[in-house]
Structure formats: C-alpha cells, structure tokens
Amino acid sequence: MNAIETIKLTKKFDKLTAVDGVDLTIEEGEFFGFLGPNGAGKTTTISMLSTILRPTSGSANVWGYDIVKEQDKVRKSIGVVFQEPSVDDDLTGMENLEFHARLYKVPKDTMASRTKELLELMELTDRSKDLMKTYSGGMRRRLEIARGLLHHPKVLFLDEPTLGLDPQTRRLIWKYIDKLNKVENVTMLLTTHYMDEADYLCNRIAIIDNGKIVACDTPANLKDGMGGDIITLTLSTPPPANSEKIKKAKKDLENLGRVLSVSLVKDTIKLTASKGETLIPPALNVLRDNKIDVRSVSLHEPTLEDVFIKFTGRKLRDEVEGNKQHMVKAMKQHRRFRH
Ligand SMILES: Nc1ncnc2c1ncn2[C@@H]1O[C@H](COP(=O)(O)OP(=O)(O)O)[C@@H](O)[C@H]1O
Numbered sequence: 178m179n180a181i182e183t184i185k186l187t188k189k190f191d192k193l194t195a196v197d198g199v200d201l202t203i204e205e206g207e208f209f210g211f212l213g214p215n216g217a218g219k220t221t222t223i224s225m226l227s228t229i230l231r232p233t234s235g236s237a238n239v240w241g242y243d244i245v246k247e248q249d250k251v252r253k254s255i256g257v258v259f260q261e262p263s264v265d266d267d268l269t270g271m272e273n274l275e276f277h278a279r280l281y282k283v284p285k286d287t288m289a290s291r292t293k294e295l296l297e298l299m300e301l302t303d304r305s306k307d308l309m310k311t312y313s314g315g316m317r318r319r320l321e322i323a324r325g326l327l328h329h330p331k332v333l334f335l336d337e338p339t340l341g342l343d344p345q346t347r348r349l350i351w352k353y354i355d356k357l358n359k360v361e362n363v364t365m366l367l368t369t370h371y372m373d374e375a376d377y378l379c380n381r382i383a384i385i386d387n388g389k390i391v392a393c394d395t396p397a398n399l400k401d402g403m404g405g406d407i408i409t410l411t412l413s414t415p416p417p418a419n420s421e422k423i424k425k426a427k428k429d430l431e432n433l434g435r436v437l438s439v440s441l442v443k444d445t446i447k448l449t450a451s452k453g454e455t456l457i458p459p460a461l462n463v464l465r466d467n468k469i470d471v472r473s474v475s476l477h478e479p480t481l482e483d484v485f486i487k488f489t490g491r492k493l494r495d496e497v498e499g500n501k502q503h504m505v506k507a508m509k510q511h512r513r514f515r516h
Pocket residue numbers: 190193194195213214215216217218219220221222
C-alpha cells in the first residue's frame with residue numbers, strides 16, 4: 178500500500194510558487210527524505226500533506242485519504258513534529274504528553290501505557306516528572322517526537338527534526354527516529370537540509386529545489402549516478418565565474434578525458450571522473466597553464482552534496498547561513514501571526 182501519493186501537488190503564495198507540481202509515491206514503512214535548502218518548499222509540502230495548508234492545485238492522498246476531502250481521516254492517520262519548538266515549558270514532560278493525549282482523544286485506558294511506552298522508547302522515563310524548561314534541546318525534541326506518536330499514527334512527518342542541535346545531539350536523535358521507524362513500523366517523511374542526515378536515515382530521498390523534485394532515488398543510487406570520484410580543487414583567488422579565463426580552464430578540464438563533469442561553485446572546482454586519483458596531476462597542470470592558483474586538492478567518493486550540486490548547480494547552504502535565514506523567517510512568521 179502507498180502511504181503517501183501526490184499528483185502535481187502545487188502551492189502558490191501570490192506570485193511565488195513554493196511547491197511546483199510535485200509527483201511522489203511513498204510506500205508503507207518507508208523512511209523517505211526531502212532534502213533541500215531553506216526555502217525549497219519542504220515545510221509547505223508537509224503542511225499540505227498534514228492538512229494545515231490547502232493546495233492551490235494538484236492532489237494528494239495520505240494513507241489512502243484525500244488531503245482536501247477527508248481531512249479528519251488524514252489527521253487521525255498522521256503525527257507531525259514541526260520545525261518550530263512547540264512544547265509548554267511550564268509543564269513536565271509527562272504532563273505535556275497527557276495534555277496532547279487528551280487533545281488527540283487517545284482512549285483513557287490506553288493513555289497511561291502508551292505514554293509509558295513512548296517515554297521508554299525515547300529514554301525519557303527518568304526525567305518525565307521534571308519541568309520541560311529543565312530539558313536540553315535534544316530531550317525536548319525527543320519529547321516532541323514521542324508526543325507526535327501518542328495516537329499510533331501510520332505516518333509521521335518530521336520537519337527538520339535536528340535543526341539547531343549540536344552534532345552529537347543530532348546523531349542521538351537520528352538513533353531514536355531510526356528506531357521508531359523499525360519498532361513502530363511508522364512510515365516516515367523527514368525534511369532536512371543536512372545531507373548527512375538524509376544519507377544516514379532515509380531509504381529514499383527526493384532532492385527538492387525551488388519547489389520542484391530534481392532527483393529521487395535511494396542515497397546509494399543517487400551517489401552511484403555520479404559515475405565516479407569527485408576531485409575538489411579549491412582556488413586561491415578564484416576568477417569571476419563568467420570570465421574568459423575560467424571558461425577556458427573549464428573547457429580544458431572537460432577535455433582531459435574520463436572527466437564526466439566540471440562544476441564551479443564559489444571558490445571550488447569539482448571534477449567527476451573515474452579513477453580520480455590519476456587525474457589530479459593533469460588537472461593541476463591545466464590550471465597552472467591557465468594561470469589559476471590552487472590552494473588545496475582533495476579526492477572523495479560522491480556525497481549527496483555533490484549530487485545536489487550536479488542537479489542544481491548550487492551548494493546546499495552551510496549550517497550557519499541556513500540557521501540565520503531560518504531565524505529571520507521564524508521572526509517574520511511570528512510577526513505575521515500577531516497581526
Ligand atoms: N505563508 C507564506 N506566505 C508567503 N510565502 C511563504 C509562506 N510560507 C512559505 N513561503 C515561501 O515559500 C517558499 C518555500 O518555503 P518553505 O516551504 O518554508 O521552505 P523550506 O521548508 O524548504 O525551507 C519560500 O520562498 C518561503 O518564503
């Protein structure tokens with residue numbers, strides 16, 4: 178059975194098309210990832226699938242229910258963990274869960290056992306009677322995830338579940354969500370702009386940019402699709418991307434033989450080639466002949482970042498910039514809600 182199916186799903190905000198004709202099929206039990214930079218349309222897609230936003234056009238089913246015509250049934254089938262923190266700090270972890278269990282009409286006789294089960298799964302039992310304001314960032318996320326699962330949803334939406342957490346805590350959260358997918362057999366739709374997260378957790382990934390899916394496959398296939406190793410050449414003083422000098426150097430690199438692609442982003446040139454290590458000396462010669470200085474060279478197997486660059490010609494934004502933009506957006510949203 179398909180857990181989620183979308184056909185030409187589209188959302189416009191005035192002139193901006195935030196989600197642009199997305200066709201997607203996610204099977205029951207899959208751990209599916211939406212990987213894309215900030216502003217790609219990830220949250221908007223999740224908002225439509227969770228019936229918070231109405232599509233402008235196109236359609237979608239979640240657990241077989243139409244997201245416009247059968248909203249109640251969709252809502253009963255899903256759990257959502259939002260990007261913005263949404264727990265009440267002045268309640269204990271347990272109280273937060275109980276409050277939401279009542280909101281979601283979890284039957285009284287199962288509420289206690291379900292709460293206990295989820296606290297154990299998320300390893301929060303010891304802290305369940307403490308106020309949420311004493312929790313660390315990672316503990317809060319775990320409680321929010323537990324809360325999204327109280328009513329035994331078939332599908333769980335996780336919108337950037339590790340945004341703003343430190344690397345160690347992020348990995349810990351990965352462990353818990355991976356476990357959930359296996360233990361509770363929940364179909365997962367996770368959004369992220371961290372490629373390592375998508376790579377670690379997801380069976381399949383859709384790379385989304387400007388509201389469109391540009392590639393969709395397993396992480397392994399996406400990376401294999403690059404067809405070789407990646408050589409990264411960092412330039413000391415990169416000439417402008419449209420200068421004759423760099424255009425000529427690019428062409429010379431493309432003509433080296435075995436080079437599958439050449440891309441220039443900011444101060445780095447990336448070459449994709451089979452047996453990459455043997456291509457480093459001739460590539461350096463080409464750049465020297467073109468009077469372009471190289472600061473460093475590295476060779477690695479393709480990552481999802483390389484796949485993203487191949488399809489979009491851009492980098493996934495780095496963490497610091499991404500977080501800054503996210504904060505600016507959150508502030509704007511906050512203002513929108515107040516007025
Ligand atoms: N309520 C809204 N009104 C107007 N524009 C919006 C609204 N929500 C999102 N957008 C815009 O739609 C685009 C996609 O946003 P979003 O789905 O939040 O991206 P992501 O979650 O991938 O960062 C962005 O350009 C964003 O500014």
